[in-house]
Amino acid sequence: xxxxxxxxxxxxxxxxxxxxxxxxxxxxxxxxxxxxxxxxxxxxxxxxxxxxxxxxxxxxxxxxxxxxxxxxxxxxxxxxxxxxxxxxxxxxxxxxxxxxxxxxxxxxxxxxxxxxxxxxxxxxxxxxxxxxxxxxxxxxxxxxxxxxxxxxxxxxxxxxxxxxxxxxxxxxxxxxxxxxxxxxxxxxxxxxxxxxxxxxxxxxxxxxxxxxxxxxxxxxxxxxxxxxxxxxxxxxxxxxxxxxxxxxxxxxxxxxxxxxxxxxxxxxxxxxxxxxxxxxxxx
Amino acid sequence: xxxxxxxxxxxxxxxxxxxxxxxxxxxxxxxxxxxxxxxxxxxxxxxxxxxxxxxxxxxxxxxxxxxxxxxxxxxxxxxxxxxxxxxxxxxxxxxxxxxxxxxxxxxxxxxxxxxxxxxxxxxxxxxxxxxxxxxxxxxxxxxxxxxxxxxxxxxxxxxxxxxxxxxxxxxxxxxxxxxxxxxxxxxxxxxxxxxxxxxxxxxxxxxxxxxxxxxxxxxxxxxxxxxxxxxxxxxxxxxxxxxxxxxxxxxxxxxxxxxxxxxxxxxxxxxxxxxxxx
Numbered sequence: 001x002x003x004x005x006x007x008x009x010x011x012x013x014x015x016x017x018x019x020x021x022x023x024x025x026x027x028x029x030x031x032x033x034x035x036x037x038x039x040x041x042x043x044x045x046x047x048x049x050x051x052x053x054x055x056x057x058x059x060x061x062x063x064x065x066x067x068x069x070x071x072x073x074x075x076x077x078x079x080x081x082x083x084x085x086x087x088x089x090x091x092x093x094x095x096x097x098x099x100x101x102x103x104x105x106x107x108x109x110x111x112x113x114x115x116x117x118x119x120x121x122x123x124x125x126x127x128x129x130x131x132x133x134x135x136x137x138x139x140x141x142x143x144x145x146x147x148x149x150x151x152x153x154x155x156x157x158x159x160x161x162x163x164x165x166x167x168x169x170x171x172x173x174x175x176x177x178x179x180x181x182x183x184x185x186x187x188x189x190x191x192x193x194x195x196x197x198x199x200x201x202x203x204x205x206x207x208x209x210x211x212x213x214x215x216x217x218x219x220x221x222x223x224x225x226x227x228x229x230x231x232x233x234x235x236x237x238x239x240x241x242x243x244x245x246x247x248x249x250x251x252x253x254x255x256x257x258x259x260x261x262x263x264x265x266x267x268x269x270x271x272x273x274x275x276x277x278x279x280x281x282x283x
Numbered sequence: 284x285x286x287x288x289x290x291x292x293x294x295x296x297x298x299x300x301x302x303x304x305x306x307x308x309x310x311x312x313x314x315x316x317x318x319x320x321x322x323x324x325x326x327x328x329x330x331x332x333x334x335x336x337x338x339x340x341x342x343x344x345x346x347x348x349x350x351x352x353x354x355x356x357x358x359x360x361x362x363x364x365x366x367x368x369x370x371x372x373x374x375x376x377x378x379x380x381x382x383x384x385x386x387x388x389x390x391x392x393x394x395x396x397x398x399x400x401x402x403x404x405x406x407x408x409x410x411x412x413x414x415x416x417x418x419x420x421x422x423x424x425x426x427x428x429x430x431x432x433x434x435x436x437x438x439x440x441x442x443x444x445x446x447x448x449x450x451x452x453x454x455x456x457x458x459x460x461x462x463x464x465x466x467x468x469x470x471x472x473x474x475x476x477x478x479x480x481x482x483x484x485x486x487x488x489x490x491x492x493x494x495x496x497x498x499x500x501x502x503x504x505x506x507x508x509x510x511x512x513x514x515x516x517x518x519x520x521x522x523x524x525x526x527x528x529x530x531x532x533x534x535x536x537x538x539x540x541x542x543x544x545x546x547x548x549x550x551x552x553x554x555x556x557x558x559x560x561x
Contacts, residue, residue, distance in 0.1 A: 016453075016457045016460055016461070017372055017373070017453060017456050017457065017460065017466075017469075018460070018466035018469075019368060019369075019466050019470070020369060020372075020373045020375075022365075023364075023365040023366070023368040023369040024365075024369040024373075024375070026361070026362065026365035026366075027362065027365050027366040027369050027370075027381070030358075030362045030365075031366075031381075031384060031385065034430070034433055034434050034437055035384065035387060035388060035434065035437060036384070037403070038399035038400060038402070038403055038434070039387075039399060041399060041402045041403045041408070041409055042395070042398065042399045042402055045402050084304065084305070084308040087301055087304060087305050087308075088305055088308070088309070090301070091301065091302070091305055094291070094293065095293075095298070095302075101549070103309065104549075105545050105546070105548070105549040106309075106313060106545070107313075108545055108548065109313055109317065109541065109545065110313075111488075111491075112491050112495075112541035112542075112544045112545050112548075113317075113495070113537075113538060113541040114494070114495025114496070114497060114514075114515050114534075114537045114541070115393075115495070115497050115498070115515075116495075116497040116515040116516075116518050116519055116534075117320065117495070117515070117518065117534040117537050117538055117541075118316060120320075120518065120522050120530060120531070120534060121316040121317070121319045121320040121323075121531075121534070122316050124319050124323055124527070124531075125315055125316055125319045130319075131315065131319065132311070132315065152312075155312055156312050156313075156316065159312065159313075175288055175291055178291055179288065179291065182291075188293055188294050188297065189297070213390055216392070217390075217391065217392030217393065217394070217395070218392070219392065219393055219394050219497070219498035219501075220393070220497035220498050220501075220515070224519075224522070236392075237392050237393075237394040237395075237498065238394075240392075240394050240395070240398060241394055241501070241502060244398060244401060244502065247407070249401070249402060249405070249407050249408075252398055253398070253402060256392075256394075256395045256398055256399075259392055259395065260391065260395065263390045263391065263392075264390075266390070267383075267390050271383075
């Protein structure tokens with residue numbers, strides 16, 4: 001008796017709203033046409049070179065050098081963003097100062113500004129005769145057309161990721177925690193280091209990973225400032241384009257799949273981090 | 284409110300050091316690049332600026348960019364509405380996987396988003412010989428540019444709509460249905476008014492990216508001046524020809540679009556906050 005009561009209404013309930021099949025059908029068809037089939041074409045083209053071919057591509061000195069510069073510059077940029085992005089998020093949430101709302105909106109500039117536009121602006125700024133480039137040159141530092149330039153472009157495009165992941169967590173943080181720490185005699189720095197920071201770690205790691213993942217794939221803003229010398233300042237996405245321009249489709253596909261594998265691992269890491277964060281919260 | 288709690292106020296030395304660091308960072312990485320952009324665009328005066336924009340190649344780039352956005356954005360709006368309806372209003376197996384797949388284009392390098400269509404429709408691609416036999420051009424033509432743009436902007440609308448629709452639940456729609464509204468009426472009169480700001484937000488972000496996309500479009504466009512050059516690609520060509528004033532002039536148009544997007548976004552967020560508060 002209870003069983004019958006329990007099961008029948010539930011079956012009907014899901015069908016009150018119409019359009020499930022239609023909308024899911026549109027979603028799956030569009031997803032397949034735009035994302036899945038093209039990705040399958042990519043993977044199958046890369047599979048055409050075989051496992052040995054993939055290894056040969058991955059261990060080619062020029063490819064290795066481009067992976068090194070891409071990941072190295074992305075790591076440095078994400079680390080810089082981690083520090084300054086969380087400082088910025090802290091100021092936006094905790095401090096009240098004139099222009100705060102303007103700054104808050106301004107943080108999204110790298111999201112909204114087309115990458116090529118950012119690329120030429122940063123290059124002009126940091127080139128030998130540019131406003132900042134001439135200062136750096138006087139100190140003997142080469143920025144544009146050298147590895148530091150790549151990192152600068154990647155800092156620019158990665159900044160919003162850290163700020164926008166840390167900011168909501170800071171807003172949700174219960175002030176009682178910090179007050180308790182202060183009442184128990186902790187200094188402000190101790191409170192931030194021992195009470196606030198541990199709460200922020202999942203958000204900080206997620207923001208760092210997002211900024212890093214975006215930096216690894218970035219193309220538009222980097223190619224202007226990088227100088228693009230093979231083996232020195234050539235990033236992986238540019239190497240893919242170069243292979244494509246030489247009609248080496250298989251080589252380009254193999255490189256792309258290697259990059260995708262890395263992105264996939266990072267995506268997985270982000271998801272695990274988020275599960276970890278929710279579980280910590282639930283505890 | 285929080286700032287009034289005395290134990291939460293950061294001591295002044297800390298504020299000054301952190302404040303200076305933030306100021307330097309924002310000036311170096313956000314303000315100065317933006318300033319450079321407009322300073323370079325107007326370096327030779329307003330007349331040179333206008334001349335750089337009022338030129339056939341620039342106009343055709345502007346037209347192409349608007350055309351691509353006018354096709355790609357509505358396609359992703361239809362998809363975004365369908366996907367968010369299915370995901371937010373119904374329970375089914377594989378939902379998590381579907382959401383992950385929709386987000387996938389965000390984590391792919393733009394270059395790869397262009398490459399996949401070259402592999403499909405290029406001369407050596409899967410469909411290349413067939414397309415050639417039927418004299419249809421996809422790569423190095425408008426369809427390829429649109430496809431790459433759609434892939435790059437794929438998640439924007441769906442991503443904004445799914446949480447809004449989920450938060451809203453299904454009760455209002457169920458009531459409308461039980462009162463005799465048709466499915467389409469329910470959607471138009473109940474769901475759409477509830478999600479309109481989220482939808483507008485998604486459209487704004489989608490449009491900004493569609494007009495500004497560089498990497499993916501660059502791979503499929505072929506850079507034919509006056510024919511397959513979008514505005515960002517036109518900027519690149521002018522820059523590489525050392526025609527800096529013109530490059531920055533066209534770039535400044537894109538920067539204005541970005542600033543307008545940011546302003547509209549802030550206005551929408553403010554509106555959302557006041558609506559929740561009231």
